[in-house]
Amino acid sequence: MSTPRSADRPTVLIVDDEPTNIQALAYLIKDDYHVQVATSGAKALAIAAGEPQPDLVLLDVVMPEPDGHEVCRRLKADPQTQRIPVIFVTGRDSAADEEHGLKLGAMDYITKPFAPAVVRARVQNHVDLKRKTDELEQLSQRDGLTDLPNRRVLDRKLEEEWSRARRGGTPLSLVMMDVDYFKPYNDHYGHGAGDECLRRVARALAGVPNRPMDLVARYGGEEFAALLPYTHEPGASEMGERFRAAVADLGLPHEHAAAAFVTLSVGVATRTPEPGTAGPERLQEAADRALYAAKAGGRNRVHTAG
Template structure:
């Protein structure tokens, strides 16, 4: 039995014969869905993530051009590939489709080999683009999110928390005596310790909204939307304790093992200055290191 190819495709057309023809041409893909009106298509696009949309220019309630315009921001953000499949043959129609954000234009009556080839091409481009986007958000050494992704998510979640008046928390983490570790055991050992710490941090995060990132060097951050200070402090203390129990050797640390210091700050945002949260967590981290390290300090921003 052939395994379905990865691909989430939406067919939007009000002609059942066309839907059946396109569906039979694309049966090898893992997700294949249909809509027969513009409103139905928009509802499905908001509800599901698609890679490719085959869109008729003429629908009972609105045109495909209008649909493209309504989802243009989503097309730009998510890289969805829209292919117009239509009986309109004018050059102006094709130009208008491309200007609305479509990537291709197939004229009816459709040729099955052409549809298959075009969908395969644009699906491949979408998957490659997705992979590049993913790589641009990931720290190459540890595999967790990088600082750029953290800052982007922080801005978005800060706006959500401000609108909904929800608390958000941030844990700032620094590896204790990291320079001494590199000097004693070498940079390869230091890199191994960073990967182990990143793995530990990620394993303790349970919600999709939470985010672990490498902030730079031996510093990590954990962003916790809709989380009060008490919960963030409990998580941070758990991480400090679990790393201590891992007993990763560090010959030049007074603890004789790799440890972390952490600072926790929480706030219900009231303005656009999300740096307030970063600065407060950083100050708590500084205090934790002043207090002797392998500990955690918290405050309300």
């Protein structure tokens, strides 16, 4: 059973081993939500870990293993699913039962037999809260000026991709980029023009990668970075040149630059992590050194770390 999906409608996952209970809950909310169902804890965990994730889980407590309490515990223990709100729907109505469920991470408790108006109100409240929380989380991950992912996102993805590359023995490349002579640009054209310059540079850089796994982020100030998983050194160097060319092709006038337009210095580093190695600090240091070498070598060029 599933209601038609709409991009504007939140998704609620109903988990109960009794089909009649699922039907009763689904009937109450089907007009306002896309409804997914699971008749076992294992199926519920699989659905919650998929894409797109549900915005809310209505979870029965008394089910064959894993029961509702264990399902909630696993959801909250998994970083991929821990932010999905859970409401227990159960006939157990003692204070001890409710306290136990809340301590496991549930957001609310609905006891059977339930009042339809209460179910609708609590579902709406928690879905609205989840949507607002998601919006705040998205805002916290974007750079306010360029709308690129920010340094926080880059650092987290770098750790994740480094761990994945270490497990798989695959290469990981990092590209560090710096707008040349940006301080003179700001001083000459003004901070408003400087901000617009960074926005245009950001759009140009974001348009270069054609793989969803590649990440372009604002590193800070006039510095940008690109994380390229599964990318060997030749491919990373080629991408570095594409980034450089994309900014040069903007043709933004810059009276205080050697080229008379805005350019980019690019440093590229590639490493294949070995089992037992530490974090990605050495990759970052190599990319930084390569960027410094590009700037020292005359700017508007790509330097690849050895």
